[in-house]
Amino acid sequence: xxxxxxxxxxxxxxxxxxxxxxxxxxxxxxxxxxxxxxxxxxxxxxxxxxxxxxxxxxxxxxxxxxxxxxxxxxxxxxxxxxxxxxxxxxxxxxxxxxxxxxxxxxxxxxxxxxxxxxx
Numbered sequence: 001x002x003x004x005x006x007x008x009x010x011x012x013x014x015x016x017x018x019x020x021x022x023x024x025x026x027x028x029x030x031x032x033x034x035x036x037x038x039x040x041x042x043x044x045x046x047x048x049x050x051x052x053x054x055x056x057x058x059x060x061x062x063x064x065x066x067x068x069x070x071x072x073x074x075x076x077x078x079x080x081x082x083x084x085x086x087x088x089x090x091x092x093x094x095x096x097x098x099x100x101x102x103x104x105x106x107x108x109x110x111x112x113x114x115x116x117x118x119x
Contacts (some may be wrong), residue, residue, distance in 0.1 A: 009035070012081065012102055019105055027061065027111035031101065034063035034118055035081060042081075043118045047072045047090050050117065059114045060105060072096070079104025079114075 002045055013032050016021035020029035034043055039052075041086070045062045048070015054060055056074040065079060069084025088098045 002034065015102060015105065023110060025109075025111045027114055027116055028105065030116060030118075031061060033062035045080075045117050046070045047087050050076060050078060053117060058106075059108060061101070061111075061114050061116050063116070063118060065102065066091075066098070077104075079108075098109060 013035060016028045016032040016035070017027060020027075020032065020080045043062060043064035044067055045064065046067045046069035050060055050062075050066070051070060051072040051074070054074070054076050057076070059077045060079070062078065062080040064081055066080045066083045066087040068084045068090055072090050072094045075090070076109045077099065078091055079099045079101050081101050083098050
């Protein structure tokens, strides 16, 4: 296991890999691989991009950071490693949910119907 020095990060990687191996769900392994990249190469996605790629009620996984650029006007459930304050408030204001990737994984353990946006 990779040790970065951040216990939340290490736990996230461990649980993503465990879920992938246990249920053979490739989405969690892909998310772990994105997170293991150097910090500068991890996905950073604006809420405007999420808005363009989704429709109301979609479930979205961003294995990186969600930024507040753009406008979102429909409710989506977004799981990500981190959110800026403006991104989180825009998602919540639109009627959606902003969940840490581990909460998202607990809610949708098989990953079915989840859209992976990696950058």
